[in-house]
Amino acid sequence: MSESSSIARILRHPIASAESRESTALLIGAGAFVVGAITGVIFFWDREVPISGRGSIGDFVAIGGAVIAIAAFLFGCVLRSRGREGRAMAASRPRVHWFDVAALTLAHAIIALLGWAGLASLLSESFIGATVYATSAALLAGVAMAVTAYMSYLSAVNLTPMLLSLVLAVFLAVGALASMLSATDPLWWQKNLSTLGISDDISALAFNLTLIVAGVMVTTIAHYATAFLPHSTRSESRGRALVRIALVLIGVLLACVGIFPVDEFLEAHNTAATGMAIVYVAMVLSLRWLLPSMPRIFILLGYVYVGVIVVLAIFFITGYYNLTAVELVAAVLIFSWVILFLRNTGAVETVSERSALTDASRADAAHSHEVGAPTL
Numbered sequence: 534m535s536e537s538s539s540i541a542r543i544l545r546h547p548i549a550s551a552e553s554r555e556s557t558a559l560l561i562g563a564g565a566f567v568v569g570a571i572t573g574v575i576f577f578w579d580r581e582v583p584i585s586g587r588g589s590i591g592d593f594v595a596i597g598g599a600v601i602a603i604a605a606f607l608f609g610c611v612l613r614s615r616g617r618e619g620r621a622m623a624a625s626r627p628r629v630h631w632f633d634v635a636a637l638t639l640a641h642a643i644i645a646l647l648g649w650a651g652l653a654s655l656l657s658e659s660f661i662g663a664t665v666y667a668t669s670a671a672l673l674a675g676v677a678m679a680v681t682a683y684m685s686y687l688s689a690v691n692l693t694p695m696l697l698s699l700v701l702a703v704f705l706a707v708g709a710l711a712s713m714l715s716a717t718d719p720l721w722w723q724k725n726l727s728t729l730g731i732s733d734d735i736s737a738l739a740f741n742l743t744l745i746v747a748g749v750m751v752t753t754i755a756h757y758a759t760a761f762l763p764h765s766t767r768s769e770s771r772g773r774a775l776v777r778i779a780l781v782l783i784g785v786l787l788a789c790v791g792i793f794p795v796d797e798f799l800e801a802h803n804t805a806a807t808g809m810a811i812v813y814v815a816m817v818l819s820l821r822w823l824l825p826s827m828p829r830i831f832i833l834l835g836y837v838y839v840g841v842i843v844v845l846a847i848f849f850i851t852g853y854y855n856l857t858a859v860e861l862v863a864a865v866l867i868f869s870w871v872i873l874f875l876r877n878t879g880a881v882e883t884v885s886e887r888s889a890l891t892d893a894s895r896a897d898a899a900h901s902h903e904v905g906a907p908t909l
């Protein structure tokens with residue numbers, strides 16, 4: 534009786550607490566396992582299944598995982614926006630627009646699609662010529678679907694700056710590696726990084742789509758990362774607004790780099806890429822005055838990053854480095870800084886929440902002491 538009532542309570546309030554969110558994620562994962570295993574039995578019936586390639590378990594899990602990721606993430610977003618617990622959670626977070634949800638959903642789907650496909654390709658190289666029985670393939674597909682649904686749902690209901698930083702990092706890594714590995718020109722690196730986006734194959738689609746979706750994600754990050762920063766004074770509000778505008782500009786310009794391939798829109802592509810670097814350098818150099826609450830070590834790290842980018846530019850001008858090396862290292866530095874910025878603002882949020890809880894506890898204790906004190 535107690536077990537059934539506990540499950541019923543979780544179903545009625547799926548995001549009321551960390552325990553209920555975790556339990557709901559397990560239930561969603563179990564449902565995805567059943568769906569994936571049954572579908573796998575039908576798809577793989579009466580044949581031995583290759584690990585990767587056409588008709589393989591890798592393709593099945595990659596496509597199915599992308600669909601499951603979309604469904605689980607959107608379901609989590611719906612729960613966050615409805616019900617008493619969802620409204621309470623949304624009240625403590627910045628507003629998430631429809632295009633933010635669309636970009637994050639697509640990012641989770643692409644991570645699942647490329648991640649499972651890449652893992653299957655790696656395993657096929659490790660077990661050359663091996664095949665999987667239909668029942669085993671269906672069970673493995675069910676497990677993969679369950680893991681995807683579990684993680685996507687928790688990502689949606691626990692969306693924080695630190696979690697966003699992890700999603701952005703994984704998405705950029707998966708998208709970039711997929712584009713590089715599928716490039717039809719094996720010597721693309723001798724030209725520049727943008728060469729990955731100029732062909733008509735899957736490599737260019739993966740590269741440009743990664744940049745566009747990542748740009749939208751950075752605009753989402755601009756809202757989340759700055760929402761919890763101090764803004765009680767006019768100076769703090771102004772600094773927070775300027776940093777938010779700078780991050781939005783970086784996101785928009787990054788998306789434009791993917792929207793305008795270098796072979797068709799050379800001037801627009803180069804303007805967007807150069808503008809993104811200029812906005813980043815200006816924001817890093819002025820961050821000490823714009824956001825005095827940021828940790829000093831993080832601010833100093835930003836100065837080091839800018840210094841490295843300047844050295845890379847000098848190496849390129851003198852012919853020591855080619856353009857691909859400069860672009861690749863600069864991109865890693867810029868996005869790692871954005872990810873670290875998210876994590877540091879997430880730490881500011883955590884400290885603020887703990888401080889608020891401590892103040893509330895002290896106030897309750899003082900009130901209790903006053904109520905329980907004897908009247909003289």
